[in-house]
Amino acid sequence: MSAEIRTLIVDDDVDVVRMHELLVRSLDGFEVAGTAPRIAEAARALEAGGVDLVLLDVHLPDGSGVDLLTQLRARFPHVGVIMITAAAEADTVRAAIGRGVDGYLVKPFTVDDFRRRLVAFRAERAQRPDRLSQDAIDALISGTGPAPRTGPLPAAAALPKGFAQPTYDLVAAAVREAREDVSATHIASTCGISRVSARRYLDLLERRGVVELRPKYGSAGRPEHRYRWI
Structure with missing residues (x-):
């Protein structure tokens, strides 16, 4: 990952995209890599490279953001994904969690909510080791590692x-x-x-x-x- 977390905003609402751009640019360590109103455009941007994080809506004109998340995890496992959406249905949230989403923020939200999610993502990526011990691998698989x-x-x-x-x-x-x-x-x-x-x-x-x-x-x-x- 580059020094700046290059962020792709995937949402078909122009006003929402503009707000997300402003918020991303206001945070240290982040830059806007691009925007995409549809899954097709987002897929092309990801294929071109240069994306570290995707801010992803669920309801898009050409499909579900969860479907794009599935593709992302299969082809670009290093790219982080934070869902930012009005979709709060339990099945949708569980589907996103099951596909390894890095964060889930429900609209409407506060500026502090948005910033906390991105700062937490940045901190987690900064602490991620290149190699894991066997104990760490076992804890990740089981999900039962003790809370400090x-x-x-x-x-x-x-x-x-x-x-x-x-x-x-x-x-x-x-x-x-x-x-x-x-x-x-x-x-x-x-x-x-x-x-x-x-x-x-x-x-x-x-x-x-x-x-x-x-x-x-x-x-x-x-x-x-x-x-x-x-």
Whole structure:
């Protein structure tokens, strides 16, 4: 990757593209590599090279951004992808996560939301080693690497290694929208992830101070962890 993260903006809304261009150019370490209103134009830009990151809408005139994401992962695995879209349907989010999206930001969003996603992407790429140890490989495959216990984390901090931004966003949204305290089992079912993964993300949210852990005692006296959005 070059010193600047060369960013391709894929969206058919001219006003949205203009806003994204301004925001990308306002961030250190990023430059706009180009724009594309359709999948066909985006594919040609990727074939030409010189793209490190794609900001990708889901609803495009000639198809779904998820389909382009599938092509990207098969042909350009080194290129990062952040979905920036109004599509918040669970199936769409899960499809994007399953195809290895690097971030998922739902419209409308704040400028700070946008900047946090890109800064987190830049930080993750900067920390990515050229080679991995066997333990690191096993943790990536299993998705069960332990979260570091370093005390409370600010909500705007980059995610620790072993966590994915789209999954974090999905779990956070599920807790925030719940009408009552929720368990890891409930979140796992809602988000389509394992209970172990749900618990890891819930614990991270609790350490960041955005959810509250509320033990609920069952008939045998053993507390069941429940979580509530603060």
